[in-house]
Amino acid sequence: MELNGADIVVRCLAEEGVDHVFGYPGGAVLYIYDAIYKQDNFKHILVRHEQAAVHAADAYSRSSDKIGVALVTSGPGLTNAVTGIATAYMDSIPLVIISGQVPSHAIGEDAFQECDTVGITRPCVKHNFLVRDVKDLAETMRRAFYIAKTGRPGPVLVDIPKDITMATCKFVAKRGEVKMRSYAPVVKGHQGQIKKAVQLLLAAERPMIYSGGGVILSNASAELRELVDRVGAPCTNTLMGLGAFPASDDKFVGMPGMHGTYEANMAMQNCDVLIAVGARFDDRVIGNTRHFAQTPRKIVHIDIDPSSISKRVRVDVPIVGNVKDVLQELNALYAQAALDSPPDKSALTRWWQQINTWRGKQCLVYEKSDTIIKPQYVVEKLWEVTGGDAFVTSDVGQHQMWAAQYYRFDEPRRWINSGGLGTMGVGLPYAMGVQMANPGKDVAVITGEASIQMNIQELSTCKQYHLTPKLLCLNNRYLGMVRQWQEIDYGSRYSESYVDALPDFVKLVESYGHIGMQIENPADVEPAIREAFTKYKDRLVFMNFITDQTENVWPMVKAGRGLTEMLLGAEDL
């Protein structure tokens, strides 16, 4: 059947089972938008800024395991999208971005709304394509989806010149999975290596399991839980891995790293066998690598990406493979081997006694107040009101850390945040993507008065598509995390970290047609949240909590310091 390029794009999206596309039209994609107008396989969500289109598609992926799709025009459409693409890339989120390009003959002539899309995005995509012939278009689209979702996932961009979208060629429906000679990701782990890991675990006196975003990406939460239970080891989830192992389980010791718990960091440092699963020893997780290496321990590292292995930390047993497949095999081999040579239960008991001593520090306890709203308190109340079962997105800063520390996630794909790139402004567009992928579910956005203003225009998109996230703005009138670092490391010189001339958020959200609430007393926190999730269940609600201006995130490991050189509070400064 003869189709034009625009129709081929739409057909290919339907072939991949796409049901939502987030985008913004412009000159170079008009044929594609015309094809979208004539189809009903998927719904198009018109955002108010291209950055938000990519963030929404990204969260759509994160919260559902479907591939998010964003569609933007050439030039500024694409450059606006770059922050979103880089955000997804840093967190290995599968995504397909379609960008319009000026007509082939105009490329390189500095045409109107032209930019070197493939060049600009090259360092922040898993792969990108410039389509040069309409005959290659369908295969390119199929490759984009295949590359995005297999191996270590990531965003893939397809740049399509306008003339290609109007040119026609024969379209043949997809037959079978894509094959590429230059791209064949490893799935199964090396069995010999897995056996070595089993031997280490059986001989371990102080085992520790450290799991990251890879467990969530490969849907290996059940396998992780099985491993932790079999071994009886403590488990820590990184910022990207929260929810993979339930926070309510006694074996969960909290998040590790810069703002991790005392017990998680102490256990990371003092274990004798560390199993890293889909985690990458990020600087925010293990701090100074030399300090980390000071204590001898055996490290097993399970990761799908060979380049993640021994990048920052030398490991003893690398296992390259899909986390889910490797864990299944590891669990089976461990169960078998544990029958023949059971692990030393008394050593494990002593290890747990040690961990419980560390837990005794109660590092997340904060000073309560009847007069001023503590930000941590808001997050705790959100957790209570939603029964710990909401999808929670956050922006970036102090509120993000409090959300990670105090909202105790029991399920994967519920906590949606920008971990690697740390992109302020993701919270609201993330909530849009989450709600599109999970209709009828409670969605909360934990944000700050600075982050929210970076994509606040999306309140309009929410109105148009009747999206109803509940926004909890922890408003401390500061760029809180910047202020915290300035207080600790820059002699309290608060250079440009005060947010002056804030809008009246209540009136602002009301003008977009939503519900605004102003909350200034601790006693009003819980009733406000409850009202938002019950009375206003079907509305977007913006709760402006006026919080303690000087509250800091504790514990804290200062940048460049060792993991156990923790400050537990202001008294340690």
Add this chain to the structure above:
Amino acid sequence: MKHVISILLENEPGALSRVVGLFSARGYNIETLTVAPTEDATLSRMTIVTEGSDEVVEQITKHLNRLVDVVKVVDLSEGPHIERELMLIKVRAVGKERDEMKRMADIFRGRIIDVTDKVYTIELTGVQEKIEAFIGALDRSAILETVRTGVSGIGRGERVLKL
């Protein structure tokens, strides 16, 4: 330590920039780089000479392998291999220098491939050290222009890098 990395990659527009971009983005250093299509026109063969510890070079090869356009990567320095570089060098050749230059070219097994009454252009191939020795053996002021291809490498014996 110096490493010679051979890469087989799709002969696609932009593939070269992906490799070069990887080196600059991750702070790796490229000493020389050569690239051309192979006998199979859909594939290019690239040789990169880089400097780095074994850990760094291990990371480089892993990251190269991660590029979707890259089909195969091998660190030739891990085994016996052959390196060659081609230089074209233009030298002043006037009066008694003409004989001198001819002799030098012969000693290094170079070939004079272009002649005028004032200038010889010499083609020389060999390992990097030989090329540098030749340059060192000439009077600096006699060298008018040099152009070098950078190193091409291939494994010795049965060692083959192909699909």
